[in-house]
Amino acid sequence: MSEAAVCPVPHENRTHPLGAPAGFEEAISNGPVKMLWPNGVQAWVVSSYAGVRQVLSDSRFSANKEGAPEMRTEGEQILGLPQPGNMNVMDGDEHLRLRRPLSRAFMVKRLNEMRPRIQEIVDQHLDEMERRGEPADLVASVCLPVPSLVIAELLGVAPEHQALFQATAKEMLGKNGSKAEYEAKAAELGAVLAKVVDEKKASGSTDDLIGLMVNDTDFEMDELLMLAIGLLVAGHETTSNFFGLFTLTLFENPDQLAVLKRDPSRADVIVEELLRYTIGKLGGAGIARRALEDVEVDGVTIRAGDWVTVSSHANLDEQLCPHAGELDLERRAVPHLGFGFGPHQCLGANLARAELQILLRTLFTRFPNVRPAIPVAEMAFREDMITYGATAIPVVWS
Amino acid sequence: MTVRIDQTGCIGSGQCVLAAPDVFDQSDSSGLGLVLIAEPPAELLPGVRDAVDRCPAQVVSLEE
Numbered sequence: 001m002s003e004a005a006v007c008p009v010p011h012e013n014r015t016h017p018l019g020a021p022a023g024f025e026e027a028i029s030n031g032p033v034k035m036l037w038p039n040g041v042q043a044w045v046v047s048s049y050a051g052v053r054q055v056l057s058d059s060r061f062s063a064n065k066e067g068a069p070e071m072r073t074e075g076e077q078i079l080g081l082p083q084p085g086n087m088n089v090m091d092g093d094e095h096l097r098l099r100r101p102l103s104r105a106f107m108v109k110r111l112n113e114m115r116p117r118i119q120e121i122v123d124q125h126l127d128e129m130e131r132r133g134e135p136a137d138l139v140a141s142v143c144l145p146v147p148s149l150v151i152a153e154l155l156g157v158a159p160e161h162q163a164l165f166q167a168t169a170k171e172m173l174g175k176n177g178s179k180a181e182y183e184a185k186a187a188e189l190g191a192v193l194a195k196v197v198d199e200k201k202a203s204g205s206t207d208d209l210i211g212l213m214v215n216d217t218d219f220e221m222d223e224l225l226m227l228a229i230g231l232l233v234a235g236h237e238t239t240s241n242f243f244g245l246f247t248l249t250l251f252e253n254p255d256q257l258a259v260l261k262r263d264p265s266r267a268d269v270i271v272e273e274l275l276r277y278t279i280g281k282l283g284g285a286g287i288a289r290r291a292l293e294d295v296e297v298d299g300v301t302i303r304a305g306d307w308v309t310v311s312s313h314a315n316l317d318e319q320l321c322p323h324a325g326e327l328d329l330e331r332r333a334v335p336h337l338g339f340g341f342g343p344h345q346c347l348g349a350n351l352a353r354a355e356l357q358i359l360l361r362t363l364f365t366r367f368p369n370v371r372p373a374i375p376v377a378e379m380a381f382r383e384d385m386i387t388y389g390a391t392a393i394p395v396v397w398s
Numbered sequence: 399m400t401v402r403i404d405q406t407g408c409i410g411s412g413q414c415v416l417a418a419p420d421v422f423d424q425s426d427s428s429g430l431g432l433v434l435i436a437e438p439p440a441e442l443l444p445g446v447r448d449a450v451d452r453c454p455a456q457v458v459s460l461e462e
Contacts, residue, residue: 103410
């Protein structure tokens with residue numbers, strides 16, 4: 001194609017808060033398309049199930065953004081590159097060196113051991129929400145504090161630093177944060193983490209993620225701090241947004257909410273379908289890669305040097321499952337792309353799964369009548385952040 | 399029917415453990431995937447195929 005379609009600005013142009021940016025689905029309906037991004041870059045958008053898996057797993061597509069400041073996230077632009085410890089922009093062995101040792105902290109069995117503690121944190125927050133009475137804001141009462149406390153425990157950081165993590169995350173993910181503000185927050189958090197690192201060194205502990213990095217890897221201090229900050233931010237912001245979005249998706253699909261209420265023990269399978277559908281419906285193109293050589297994807301040749309982004313709309317591809325455009329909580333779990341794919345697939349996926357399963361099961365078991373206090377379409381959504389979510393979700397339950 | 403994990407590319411995502419917990423585990427020392435039953439019985443094969451499909455690093459294989 002000779003003329004690049006203009007990419008609808010993500011987040012800011014949705015006709016429904018749980019739907020894709022206006023015009024996006026039409027633009028991608030005929031296979032890979034080159035879109036002009038607001039930053040002036042032309043990038044291919046790949047949105048088929050097979051195509052997205054290919055782009056995210058083929059080593060001919062690089063995550064490296066050196067020499068391309070316009071393709072970096074806001075946080076990466078503010079900090080500049082290279083950043084030691086930013087796995088997201090590394091390829092091959094360089095990436096594996098940092099990624100692999102961290103996988104121990106996110107092992108399935110380790111997270112299963114954490115479930116009772118996650119349940120306890122969830123219960124405490126729902127107790128508190130009930131005690132304060134309705135209407136309550138689900139975001140402030142549960143969505144934000146629970147993942148934040150859980151990731152802090154996984155890392156081995158005391159909960160009193162929680163407010164600082166949230167403020168830093170906001171600066172790191174916000175699109176309008178200034179370099180000075182960001183650096184001030186990052187320095188504050190870095191100082192707290194440096195103290196934690198000293199404690200772990202003294203104790204020799206490998207029971208939590210920071211202890212493990214300090215005492216059982218070859219990571220340099222600057223790598224370790226960057227990884228810890230990145231994990232704190234990623235760990236609470238994303239899960240918190242998605243728990244809110246999942247709840248809203250269920251409110252908007254009462255017949256499907258009934259499926260969850262009928263058998264809350266299926267929360268594990270139900271979370272997979274919510275990940276597939278909710279993230280798929282939001283569409284948009286996120287993760288960017290650069291072709292290192294000419295590669296054919298979905299019948300088009302992507303030239304060496306071209307940028308490629310993948311759309312989560314691939315989760316609604318019929319190649320993945322039948323009636324893929326519908327939310328079907330009775331469906332068996334399918335290999336969706338909600339956590340991405342390839343070597344950069346979300347490191348915290350199993351943690352997010354455990355949290356989302358426990359949160360959903362507990363919320364709707366304990367408050368079977370929980371419902372929005374205002375129409376979902378009237379709720380405010382955060383458009384100032386790179387990750388997308390509801391600002392507040394007012395609910396009642398009696 | 400032999401199940402293998404190519405450890406050189408494994409990222410320890412644990413997707414194989416979720417797909418077929420009887421066949422796969424993760425190493426306590428490295429977090430990487432381990433095959434517990436290299437020649438699984440027929441009833442475990444659907445889970446193994448699911449693991450092959452789900453593995454983000456595409457390092458799980460089933461040689462039929």
